[in-house]
Amino acid sequence: MTACFEFALTTAMLFTVVTAARWMAGPGSPFAELLATPQSRLVVMGLLVGSVVTAVLGPSMRRETAGHLNPAVSIGLWLLRVFPGKAVLPFVVAQLAGSVCGVTLARLVWGDAAAAVGDAALAPGPGWGAGEVFLAEAGSMAVIMLVVAWFGTRPALLRRLPPVIGGCVAAVIVFLGPLSGGGGNPARQLGPALVSGTTGLLWVYLLAPVAGSLLAGAVWALVRRRG
Template sequence: MLFTVVTAARWMAGPGSPFPVLPASPRARLVVMGLLVGAIVTAVLGPSMRRQTAGHLNPAVSIGLWLLRVFPARAVLPFVVAQLAGSVCGVALARLVWGDAAAAVGDAALAPGPGWGAPEVFLAEAGSVALMMLVVAWFGTRPALLRRLPLVIGGCVAAVIVFLGPLSGGGANPARQFGPALVSGTTGLLWVYLLAPVAGSLLAGGVWARVRPRP
């Protein structure tokens, strides 16, 4: 996913793009990126759910599913390590393939908008993940709706990118920022992008424990 994200950023916003039909405005680029990442999430999650495997690419989701008691505790750390390692490898591969063109777009590292500092970014990123995890919990307890979850989550991810992208950066995933930040060296707010989504999962787990339907 991260190789695709950096590659898309390179062709849309990097120097010397040979595709003049690609969107020129930042908002249009965010829409394209949101649809692209949302489609990847949907494509990965759908088959994985049918095979009863995990299929999530987000450390905060792994932690959240454990809090919702649908993911084993022993698998959380291996999943988180794999997700973060995949992020670094994907971005490093994109830098190897595209070189200076990838560096010119900051290796697709997230950055907050004007006037947004650590507190605002933390609240936005945590809140978006909390909402997504509550959606997962709602659909997960309703078998008739469960098959629609991949498309719904893909749509949620796309919406976060499109609407929060100009404000908080629109990550909602520690792995989304981990690789780009390390490879590009833009680690100033990395701690926020790593911890805020996890805080959102913790919040969602606490809320769901109080409101979930009782058998």
């Protein structure tokens, strides 16, 4: 396991996310008319990010090189006792640094076109405040980590984990995107928020997924004791 690997993957993921947003909705995009509605863009983004997660997680599991791409996942796997505690902080720092670097790189490459789409920063839907966003983001991460725990403790199902988690991530983006923003990942929002300057609810997007992992860890510990 290496934090450098995590940094590189997270940088690439955030660059890809901003690039996709730029070409789906940015000025001069040939796809803007085809993807004219926010929901259609969320579907494409969900499929894209879900595919990235699936593609990264499969080889990473086989080579034991992690590929978490998400600080809340690293913390959650530590709580589930399948990831060493000493590696959590380096991984979290690498993921958050990769987020900022990926978005900064995208801004350098795409310039005003990336700025025009807010550097792909997440934002809640109408009527959704900090409390609602926190509950949705925490809840989605709790569900994902419980799915990880369920599949991870069943060797026969373990090989199916990458597409299942990729599908869960895609579902969060598609269904929660119009409501909470559909992040479920502190690294997904840190870089876009800092580069674009939209930091109003940044604390929610950073802390809520971690709270979800803490909840999942507590629930799974209770399940194991009662099992």
